[in-house]
Amino acid sequence: MKLNKILLSFILLCSFSFLQAADIQPLRSPDGKIKVTIRQTDKLYYSVDYNDQNILWYSPLSLTVDNQRLGFRDQVVSQLTRSNSSVIKPYWWFRSEIPDDYNELELVFEGKYSIIFRAYNDGIAYRWKTAFRGNVKVQDEEVEYRFPKNYLLISHQVGDFQTSYEKNYTKAPIQSLKEADFTSIPVIVDEENLKVAVTEADLYDYPGMYLTHFDNASGRPFLTGLFPRYPEKVKKGGHGNFNLRVTRRADYMAQTDGTREFPWRVLIVAPEDKDLAANDIVYRLARKAQFDASWVKPGKVSWEWWNDWNLEGVNFQAGINMDTYKYYIDFAARHHIDYVLMDEGWSDQFDILLPKPGIDVPELVQYGRKRGVKILLWTVWHTIDRQMNEALALFEKWGVAGVKVDFIDRDDQVAVNFYERLAAEAAKHHLLVDYHGCSKPTGLERTYPNVLNFESVRGNEYNKFTSPDTPEHNVDITYIRMLAGPMDYTPGAMRNAAKGQFFTSYSMPMSYGTRCQQLGMYICYFAPLQMLCDAPTEYEKYPDILKFLSEVPVTWDETIPLDGKLGEYVVLARRKGNTWYIGALNNWTERTIRIDLSFISEGQHQAQMFVDGKNADRRGDDYMVISQRVNNSTPLEITLKPGGGTAIRIE
Template identity: 25%
Template sequence: MNRGYHYRLFHMLVALGAATMANAHDATISSPDGHITVQVWVDDNGSALYSVLVDGNQLIDSASLGVEMQDVNFKSGLYFAGEAAKTTINDRYELKTGKRKWNHYLAHQCQFKFRDRQGKGFDVVFRVSDDGVAFRYYFPYAGPDTVRIVEEHTSFRFPGHAKGWLQPMAVAKSGWEQTNPSYEEHYQQGLPVGTPESTGTGWVYPALFQVDSLWVLITEAGLDGRYCATRLGPESPQGEYRIGFPDPREVMPGGELLPASDQPFYSPWRVMTIGSLATLVESNLGINVADPAIPLWEGTIRPGKSSWSWINSKDDFITYEEQKKYIDFAADMQWQYCLVDVNWDRKIGYERIAELASYAAAKGVGLLLWYNSAGSWNTVEYTPKDKLLTPESRESEFARLNAMGIKGIKIDFFGGDGQSVVRYYIDILKDAARHGLLVNFHGATLPRGWSRTYPNLMTVEAVRGFEMVTFSQEDADKQATHCTILPFTRNAFDPMDYTPMNLHKVQTPVQRRTTAAFELATSILFVSGIQHYAESPEGMATVPGLVRDFLRELPDSWDDVKFIGGFPGKDVVIARRAGHRWYVAGINGEQQEKDIHLDLTLFGEVENVSLITDGVSPGGLLHQELGPANNYRVTMKSNGGFVMVLNQ
């Protein structure tokens, strides 16, 4: 035998021995309180697997890890190549918008390495906190060749009796003017796991599951432009849901669809919030794992409320006089913004928009302007269009807006979840930040923690919002139950531009089914950096003065949150704190009247209580000042709601 043969044989035996020992290795990592444990191992086929246990009971069982790259499939033939020393993540940070201003993320972290016989593979970084599990892949390769990932094997395997509250992904290039996907479908409630998604496109994040007394909310966070956005695949045999990649049509022209990099890179975090419904509502796990904020001019970040003409009067009233009326409306309500929607460049023009911006500024109101994301991915003719497609055109347009005194932009009709579209979102956010512009994405993807990383991102639609109620009686009929699902799913972490609170009536033939108190409650239940209200000056004039005063004084951001009660699809009651005042809001998504018992001892010393409920007359609101007490019973009408203000 020659020396080279002995050398190769020796290393083959070493690798085989390492694989044998590693495959016998069962690594674990637990949450700081010890209730949640993750197990990671490689099975006899060389497949990387993980399980999640809560108090020793299986929640996620033998789920898959791994990816397929262009030239190699890391689905099997792997060995456990070791783990880094466990560390503690102890992160404190501030959010200018969101459910909680000051946040503390405490988690245990460990990085596990998986390799094949050629020494190629991937690492998985697990973080386990008291409220859930997050993990992401690390691909350590750098070189002249670009690494492309064509499939992700990641899965979440639930027991067969689990149920899901899931929203289907819309088919790419479908819908009005080929504007899908835009995360605007209805949720399907209480689905047995394993139920296929009917269109074959998959399920969007956040995806909610119930396993006995536990709840799991799955999402992703931390997209940095090198990975595509993902979803859960349409098939889930035996309750195993796999990560799915976007449709090939969800790209910028000539851009990348799938993850690609010529440098070492991370995937986004795969996030599972775990616990009770209170855990889900009060957790910020989907924000905690996002990257810290980019440097930003502090004056840019001004959350607030906005008037908006389009929701009631649509395209034909984007005129100078109508927008001036809505600026006056915002000023009277002490709201910070007025949004001017589609075709303002043609119907009003840049010069007169600058006049409106000056007029608004004199009244303490900032102007926001609508844009078409443009490009070949939709056929929408609304303008301004083609202004934001390149760095050069964005620079020119954003500089012009800044000089005009414009405070922010609403950008609509994006092209899906491909890597190049994700990169487009991020480029817009960075460029807008440099010019002091706030951003609102519409017809868009779920923001996945971007509001932490890019604090100028005030809100994102990605929801079947109130505008659908103005178009369709079917959507109006489903609005109440749909809204009770959103605090547990879409709005659990990321800001949501539902455009809530139509107190008087919809100015279309559609009949609104929710009560005025239900609508008022959504101004508190739904979290958005800028809340674009679906009310007109004429409608607000019909509202009692005490309610108008309430809306003038309603906080623009929140310090803390408490879940009081509810169930997705049925009802929900949530309390939010600003300073020394708690705002409690509840809505009823069902047809029968309900009594809600509120234990005010949860809030400490309460000096007085203000309550707004539905009045006796249809559409009316009843305001009551109540004395301090430990318990209150509040009646919510069918599709009704209430708002309670607690002064401490």
């Protein structure tokens, strides 16, 4: 026993000596609060501290390419450092200027590869970079997050690599996550005094990452990366045979160019919950725009599928027909709504060159053009993939503005390549893209600014046919899902249920929570193609709401997170030009929020406030509109009813 202790001490001493011998310099964020320490022993490890608090214990990383494990004992031949302080000016975003300040360390290894670490003030990221000849196969990537304690994990468990990211979030200790019920990303770890989020950025020609917890001998709370293997065989399946279900996978993850940069592994650090609601590190890490996108026009969309083409008081039979589409176009024109989406049903689902009998898309495009309204068309993903060249050329000839592509439900390498290939080809035809039934964004919207939105969320559509989206869920996705990028939740329900009063109706759907929560979503949820999910005749009953929906922007010049707590409530301020908007969403607990207006300019301003009515806890559709003068020295106090919200416009 004594000999074993001596031997163990010797091994630890040798490991420590080698650890010190590597002598890799630490990396700090520009403000000095985040520190990344990198060590090389049997392989590479890194740890992360925030304000001298360890938030990530030494975690291993490696990449296996053509059966060679990168990061294993290869010598570091050089350490390259650089600092960046610049401003990104996006074509569209929730900021017109994005500060891009970071420090970077690149470790160059013998063997033609390197690893790059970046430290921002709000997080860190690393990625592999290779310079191999020809194509290579990636067998594995070792990604591990070793947390110091068994913290609460807020995650989106899927249990299948064929997923559309449309589930509720669960909250449980890290070690309760089972390998069979792994989770998509982003996830949030609730550490002491701060939140830590894990996601990825600049994903291309490579599968998306998931996380699981392996029970290991140490019994520690480790999260480990999982990746879908390359799909070798697929068959049609799922709802309406709209999916291509993978029936056989290869023994490797990706076959790709040997000279490339791999996806960023991102760790976001938020001292306050509210900081998560306006974080855009994923956008900063993405590749720059691939083309001049000055022609891309974000906007609001009148949408017919959610409300089941239900119009009242009209003199024609509502449905998938020319009269109904023209009514939607006329409605959009009257209220300055940019687009009308023709969803499922306008064409044969498996031949988008074949419109439904009686539907004349070119005529509708011309009808809309005369009224300043553009047309978007829905498609099944494997249909447009098969007919891409013909379909996109035809849509451009017709004058269509863009496509909504649905039911991908995968992010293996084949699916990820489809996202980018469609974005690139659509841009050649000046077509916008909205992805539904898709994986989370990773910055593709920066690289291809014609990609305006992604679903990848349990949105309002679920209120049509299953258990409803709860107000707590609607709060959570502001903090978690939106870390990844734009989110097509499709808000705007005008039938609103107080707690305990919800019922499912496919043709007359409602939301769970108050009407003002639905209005608050137009400010809190960032969606450059923002839907009006309910019927025109529903909105026209409420001229004050319709005026607000006509005017509220979809992109912004400035965003300030004001207040909030994950799972409870969120308060965001956004500016467009000289006008400020403030949105808030609440869970089922009534609360009064105090909004500090010090961010607005001096002097008197006119505020229009949509607030929960006095009886909104009993009738979800009860709301009030209050107009009053405000200034930057007097806070606003707003009562949010259970499941409530608010939408405020300040001139």
